[in-house]
Amino acid sequence: MSNRMREGPFQESSYYYPAERIIAYLRTLKVTESYENQFLPPLDRKIAILTHDDQFDPEMFRIEQSQEIRSTWFLLAERLGETIPAEADVHLHFDKEASTLGEQIETYRAKRGRSPRFNRIHRLLWRANNFDFPLLAMSGIEVDCTLIGTKPYRPTIEGRLLPIWEVPFSITDRTERFMASYSLSADFEVLFKAGLSPIVILSHPFSVCAQHQLVSCFYEVLGLVKRYGYQSMDMSSFHDRFLSKGRPGGRDGKNQSVTRGSPAALDQDQKTEGPP
């Protein structure tokens, strides 16, 4: 697979979208008065979420264990058969060029014994919010981490608040060639110095970095996490503490549109925080 940049018309890879099912699914969601994506309120703690893509890396995992660092692995369906420690936080890395999402979820289920709840799309191949978010949400994905950004949010599409969180990443491995991914800042320390929370890091396994000539951010980020007193958390823990149902996720008081006629995840908030 060539990942070189070149000038000229860009040949996009094709992938399967169940358009009719996506439209039907969107119609099942309640229309609210929401008119913008619903962001997670600012956190009172400095949290770093380290994530890895493609395949499990035992060496990275061992280093993390020795330093009490937690991480999340987005693994390609074809790499799920490898020996992976039970304590590793493993989720799906949907490869649009390989097969359909449904097929890869089935593979995940067969190999892991449960359904995947979180996802990052391989090569960050994102078609559009109104395609990808509903496709993932209707397939049972609760958190997606494909996009680049700084603030977790629930997407709004035509007044429908989707039951999925986007937890974007802001730091990744360095590359001379502008590929799918990039870091927001030139200097990773800037984000830690600013106290951004959560800081989500995409650190590819050592072998993937070598294969694609990426300069790994792994050791640099581990140093920054410690130096700036960040709490290391995997995506599962982050979800359970900050994004799961019943928490006031997606509301910050300044953004009232979500309080009226919102889906189940937010209904609970209304009961405790005022009339709908």
Ligand SMILES: [Zn+2]
């Ligand atoms: Zn990938």
